[in-house]
Amino acid sequence: MKIKYSLLKEEKNTWARSGIIDTNYGSFKTPMFMPVGTLATVKTLTPEELYACNSGIILSNTYHLWLRPGEDVVKKAGGLHKFMNYKGPILTDSGGFQVFSLAKRKDITEEGVKFKSHINGSPLFLTPEKSIEIQNKLDSDIAMSFDECIGYPADYNYAKQSTERTLRWAKRGKVVHNNEKQALFGIVQGGEYEDLRKMSAEETVKIGFDGYSIGGTSVGESKETMYKMIEYSTPYLPKDKVRYLMGVGEPIDIIEGVIRGVDIFDCVLPTRIARHGNAFTHHGKINLRNLKFKEDFSPIENTCDCYTCKNYTKAYIRHLITSGETLGGRLLSIHNIRFLIKLTEDLRKSIENDTILEFREEFLKNYDKKD
Amino acid sequence: MKIKYSLLKEEKNTWARSGIIDTNYGSFKTPMFMPVGTLATVKTLTPEELYACNSGIILSNTYHLWLRPGEDVVKKAGGLHKFMNYKGPILTDSGGFQVFSLAKRKDITEEGVKFKSHINGSPLFLTPEKSIEIQNKLDSDIAMSFDECIGYPADYNYAKQSTERTLRWAKRGKVVHNNEKQALFGIVQGGEYEDLRKMSAEETVKIGFDGYSIGGTSVGESKETMYKMIEYSTPYLPKDKVRYLMGVGEPIDIIEGVIRGVDIFDCVLPTRIARHGNAFTHHGKINLRNLKFKEDFSPIENTCDCYTCKNYTKAYIRHLITSGETLGGRLLSIHNIRFLIKLTEDLRKSIENDTILEFREEFLKNYDKKD
Numbered sequence: 001m002k003i004k005y006s007l008l009k010e011e012k013n014t015w016a017r018s019g020i021i022d023t024n025y026g027s028f029k030t031p032m033f034m035p036v037g038t039l040a041t042v043k044t045l046t047p048e049e050l051y052a053c054n055s056g057i058i059l060s061n062t063y064h065l066w067l068r069p070g071e072d073v074v075k076k077a078g079g080l081h082k083f084m085n086y087k088g089p090i091l092t093d094s095g096g097f098q099v100f101s102l103a104k105r106k107d108i109t110e111e112g113v114k115f116k117s118h119i120n121g122s123p124l125f126l127t128p129e130k131s132i133e134i135q136n137k138l139d140s141d142i143a144m145s146f147d148e149c150i151g152y153p154a155d156y157n158y159a160k161q162s163t164e165r166t167l168r169w170a171k172r173g174k175v176v177h178n179n180e181k182q183a184l185f186g187i188v189q190g191g192e193y194e195d196l197r198k199m200s201a202e203e204t205v206k207i208g209f210d211g212y213s214i215g216g217t218s219v220g221e222s223k224e225t226m227y228k229m230i231e232y233s234t235p236y237l238p239k240d241k242v243r244y245l246m247g248v249g250e251p252i253d254i255i256e257g258v259i260r261g262v263d264i265f266d267c268v269l270p271t272r273i274a275r276h277g278n279a280f281t282h283h284g285k286i287n288l289r290n291l292k293f294k295e296d297f298s299p300i301e302n303t304c305d306c307y308t309c310k311n312y313t314k315a316y317i318r319h320l321i322t323s324g325e326t327l328g329g330r331l332l333s334i335h336n337i338r339f340l341i342k343l344t345e346d347l348r349k350s351i352e353n354d355t356i357l358e359f360r361e362e363f364l365k366n367y368d369k370k371d
Numbered sequence: 372m373k374i375k376y377s378l379l380k381e382e383k384n385t386w387a388r389s390g391i392i393d394t395n396y397g398s399f400k401t402p403m404f405m406p407v408g409t410l411a412t413v414k415t416l417t418p419e420e421l422y423a424c425n426s427g428i429i430l431s432n433t434y435h436l437w438l439r440p441g442e443d444v445v446k447k448a449g450g451l452h453k454f455m456n457y458k459g460p461i462l463t464d465s466g467g468f469q470v471f472s473l474a475k476r477k478d479i480t481e482e483g484v485k486f487k488s489h490i491n492g493s494p495l496f497l498t499p500e501k502s503i504e505i506q507n508k509l510d511s512d513i514a515m516s517f518d519e520c521i522g523y524p525a526d527y528n529y530a531k532q533s534t535e536r537t538l539r540w541a542k543r544g545k546v547v548h549n550n551e552k553q554a555l556f557g558i559v560q561g562g563e564y565e566d567l568r569k570m571s572a573e574e575t576v577k578i579g580f581d582g583y584s585i586g587g588t589s590v591g592e593s594k595e596t597m598y599k600m601i602e603y604s605t606p607y608l609p610k611d612k613v614r615y616l617m618g619v620g621e622p623i624d625i626i627e628g629v630i631r632g633v634d635i636f637d638c639v640l641p642t643r644i645a646r647h648g649n650a651f652t653h654h655g656k657i658n659l660r661n662l663k664f665k666e667d668f669s670p671i672e673n674t675c676d677c678y679t680c681k682n683y684t685k686a687y688i689r690h691l692i693t694s695g696e697t698l699g700g701r702l703l704s705i706h707n708i709r710f711l712i713k714l715t716e717d718l719r720k721s722i723e724n725d726t727i728l729e730f731r732e733e734f735l736k737n738y739d740k741k742d
Contacts, residue, residue, distance in 0.1 A: 041691060041698045069665065069690040077668055077686060085682045294440065297448055311456045315448060319440040320412060326697050327412045 002183040002210055003089070003141060005030075005242040005263075012354040015234060015261035016347070021057075021242060023089040023141045024181055025081065028056025030242065030263035031347050033254060033340040034091060035270065038064050040074070040084040042337075043271045044330040047086045052307060053338040054345070057089040057141070059266040062134050063098035063126070067119055071137040079139030091266070092140035094131045094173075096187075096215070097247065100149035108148060110165065128173040136179045143177065144213065145170040147187040152221040159191035163200045170207055183210035185244065188233045191216060192225055197232035205238060212237045213244035214262070227256050234261035251280060251343055252367065255360050258347050265344075270336030275329040277321040280339040282366050288332065293318040306338035307331075373581055374460070374512060374554040376401075376613040376634075383725040386605060386632035387718070392428075392613060394460040394512045395552055396452065399427025401613065401634035402718050404625060404711040405462060406641065409435050411445070411455040413708075414642045415701040418457045423678060424709040425716070428460040428512070430637040433505050434469035434497075438490055442508040450510030462637070463511035465502045465544075467558075467586070468618065471520035479519060481536065499544040507550045514548065515584065516541040518558040523592040530562035534571045542578055554581035556615065559604045562587060563596055568603035576609060583608045584615035585633070598627050605632035622651060622714055623738065626731050629718050636715075641707030646700040648692040651710040653737045659703065664689040677709035678702075 004022045008029075011017065019030045035042045035050060038061045042050060050058060060080060065071060077083035080090055099106055103115035112127030128146040135143035147166040150159050166189045177184045186209035190196030204212060214233045217226045230245060237243055242264060245257045249267020257265060270280070277289045279300045286293075286300070299309035300317070308317070308331040320328030350359035375393045379400075382388060390401045406413045406421060409432045413421055421429060431451060436442060448454035451461055470477055474486035483498030499517040506514035518537040521530050537560045548555045557580035561567030575583060585604045588597045601616065608614055613635060616628045620638020628636060641651070648660045650671045657664075657671070670680035671688070679688070679702040691699030721730035 039690070039694045039696055040687070041696050044697050044701070046698065046701075068694050069686070073666055073686060073690070076666055077684065083684075083687055083690075085687070295444055295447055313448065313454075315440070315444060316411070316454055316456070319410070319444070319454075323410045323439050325410055325412050326415050326701075327417065330415070330417075330697075 002181065003242075005211065005240065007239055009351055011351045011356050014259045014356055016258050016351050016356045017261060017263070018348045018351045019242065019263060021089075023057075025087060025089045025141060028089070029348060031254070031258045031344040032056040032264050033249065033344050034059045034264060034266040035337045036061070036266055036268045037084070037086075038268070039068065040065060040080060042333070043275070044326060044333050047084070047088075049307070049334055050086075050337070051088070053334065054341050055088065055337070056341075057091055057264070058086065059091045059093060060138070060140065061095070061098060062092045062131060062138065063095035063102070065138060066095065066134050067117060071134045075137040075139070081139070089141040091142040092135045092138050092144065093246070094135070094144040094146040094187075095126050096131075096147040097149050099126060100151070100219070110168070113148075128169040129176045132173045132177045132184075136177070136182065139179065140182060142183045142185060142211065143179070144185050145173045145187050145209070147189055147215055149219065150189055150191045150216050152192060152219045152225070154191040156193060159193055159196055163189045163191070163196050167200065167203050167207070170204060174207060174209070185209050185211040185213050187213045187215040187246075188237075189216045190232070192221060192229060194228075194232045197229060198236055201233050201236035205236065209241070211242040211244060213246050215246050217245065218247040223253065223256075226253065227260065230257055230260040230262060237261075249340060251340065252364065254340065254343060255347065255363060258344075258351075259356060259360065270340055271333045274332035274336050277328070277332070279332050280336050282363070284367055288314060288318045288321050288328070290318070300335055304335065304338065305342070306335045308335040373552065374613075376582065376611065378610055380722055382722045382727050385630045385727055387629050387722050387727045388632060388634070389719045389722045390613065390634060392460075394428075396458060396460045396512060399460070400719060402625070402629045402715040403427040403635050404620065404715050405430045405635060405637040406708045407432070407637055407639045408455070408457075409639070410439065411436060411451060413704070414646070415697060415704050418455070418459075420678070420705055421457075421708070422459065424705060425712050426459065426708065427712075428462055428635070429457065430462045430464060431509070431511065432466075432469060433463045433502060433509065434466035434473070436509060437466065437505050438488060442505045446508040446510070452510070460512040462513040463506045463509050463515065464617070465506070465515040465517040465558075466497050467502075467515075467518040468520050470497060471522070471590070481539070484519075499540040500547045503544045503548045503555075507548070507553065510550065511553060513554045513556060513582065514550070516544045516555065516557050516580070518560055518586055520590065521560055521562045521587050523563060523590045523596070525562040527564060530564055530567055534560045534562070534567050538571065538574050538578070541575060545578060545580070556580050556582040556584050558584045558586040558617075559608070560587050561603065563592065563600060565599075565603045568600060569607055572604050572607035576607065580612070582613040582615060584617050586617050588616065589618040594624065594627075597624065598631065601628060601631040601633060608632075620711060622711065623735065625711065625714060626718065626734060629715075629722075630727060630731065641711055642704045645703035645707050648699070648703070650703050651707050653734070655738050659685060659689045659692050659699070661689070671706055675706065675709065676713070677706050679706040
């Protein structure tokens with residue numbers, strides 16, 4: 001079967017909602033944060049460590065796997081789940097965002113995008129059909145349509161042309177998609193423009209997908225603009241399909257996204273900041289390199305239920321990070337991923353109790369009060 | 372209590388023996404291989420991963436912990452076990468080998484060794500008393516006497532003077548050692564010279580320690596010379612005390628060491644070669660970067676019971692290693708550590724059955740037959 005989304009509860013005062021997604025690799029509740037396993041590995045972690053964080057679903061990057069090890073190797077391994085030994089659901093992106101973020105120069109035509117490998121500069125050509133073909137071979141549970149991620153700010157006319165082209169690409173991708181066990185999501189673009197977001201959402205829904213994502217955020221816009229981009233999109237998406245905000249992982253942005261009707265999120269943030277010694281806390285981010293933690297024999301957060309907080313002190317993690325020991329980034333990755341997943345669990349409870357606005361107020365009050 | 376060694380069985384045809392060591396943090400059988408956790412972390416791994424490898428005891432480096440985070444931080448944390456969350460026994464070395472291997476210039480006097488930090492070049496002065504004081508604060512289960520590691524080849528007169536000084540240092544260290552829960556081991560030096568090894572062993576035993584180690588190996592000598600250094604030492608060590616060969620971790624050397632009466636071994640080899648993509652197998656070492664593993668969907672060894680071999684293929688590990696993903700080195704570290712610990716388990720069985728020479732023959736036959 002493909003994935004099945006069921007709406008469980010709509011919060012009374014906002015667009016927030018909770019739901020459940022059934023997949024061939026188990027079910028998970030939404031809102032949910034997806035850790036990113038770019039190269040078929042959530043950096044430094046094993047699948048078991050992700051399960052222990054209560055991860056519902058992870059994301060892996062089509063562009064990166066296309067280059068290394070190549071989609072045919074993954075297919076021969078029996079698909080991405082078997083290749084990386086991950087027994088939960090996996091979503092693959094389309095490569096569109098990587099073309100935007102990694103390629104220094106690119107040549108976008110109706111046919112697709114010509115650009116160069118970020119590894120060795122060799123010429124690459126990615127089309128809607130090629131992206132779907134790769135994702136079919138990867139055999140993820142959810143595939144994404146190939147889109148152009150518009151930068152910010154964008155010229156209105158360019159944003160309009162690009163958004164219309166992304167719609168044509170979405171249709172082409174849907175035509176060639178033929179994996180009965182894989183869901184296919186459409187992506188809403190439209191830049192920062194309300195009418196383009198509405199048009200993109202409505203036309204993408206007309207094509208008909210198993211879920212919808214909001215793209216083109218986290219590209220340099222302000223938080224206010226990002227929240228508007230979401231508000232311009234979600235009202236036109238069907239209630240019985242899952243909604244995914246791409247590339248967003250700041251705790252505050254997850255809360256604001258959920259309030260605006262988003263179900264799932266992904267971001268490299270928790271693992272990336274971990275490798276630089278940073279940890280999420282309810283009082284904001286802290287950097288474990290800080291000298292004040294040298295003899296701090298308490299966990300990152302006393303209230304946290306993650307493996308790291310149950311077993312290690314800030315002093316020890318600081319020692320690992322300042323000594324360049326990879327266990328440090330690993331322990332922080334576990335904490336940060338659990339922090340965001342726990343946040344979505346807390347958001348689900350506040351949706352059930354119709355108290356999400358109070359939850360946001362309380363969260364923000366603590367988060368801004370740096371210790 | 373301090374550690375207690377009990378001899379269980381002497382192999383009929385060789386000097387090999389099996390035993391059991393009781394400590395305040397549990398018991399383990401010998402022969403045993405000790406993984407090395409230089410900076411209070413066995414690189415990339417958690418304690419739970421080491422327990423799963425059946426690790427009996429790990430080693431941590433006094434010199435490195437002295438520099439980072441400093442022995443006082445570890446003491447304030449409640450000792451090394453609590454600091455790094457390791458619930459099994461821990462041995463700390465004396466720093467002598469690091470002075471030998473890491474310091475580019477050193478000034479050795481009767482008092483101690485002046486040298487420079489390998490991190491920032493700041494001047495350091497390590498004495499027998501200081502080494503013991505640091506190890507007392509680290510609160511390891513087994514502390515080592517401060518010694519001079521003689522290089523190879525060594526001038527006879529220098530080796531004699533150095534070995535005699537190491538004996539005086541051992542006495543000084545014993546005088547200041549005052550941790551009732553920590554065992555103190557003496558170290559046999561003497562370079563490649565039979566009479567000096569015999570003298571060193573006999574005089575060290577006269578001082579009286581809780582165990583004895585054979586130092587000054589793995590410093591550039593041939594395997595034949597290394598085995599001779601062991602043969603020149605073990606006959607003069609008491610049967611009722613544990614014997615430790617320092618810095619040796621090649622499978623063949625562990626077998627030859629056990630045959631010559633050694634009980635425990637340590638080496639960075641399994642984790643160091645892992646980070647470079649290498650795995651121990653019963654057919655010799657393999658490098659997972661090799662193109663021939665690109666579509667090899669079998670584990671490193673079908674017969675291996677480690678987490679890595681039970682869950683991952685060579686193709687996946689190759690992908691991780693060639694992509695620079697740290698999970699690759701982590702998975703290989705688990706396999707390599709388990710390989711050496713399993714080897715010591717197999718050696719124990721062959722000691723019980725008086726078949727260690729047959730075991731060696733069979734092992735060598737396979738190990739040299741590269742696939």
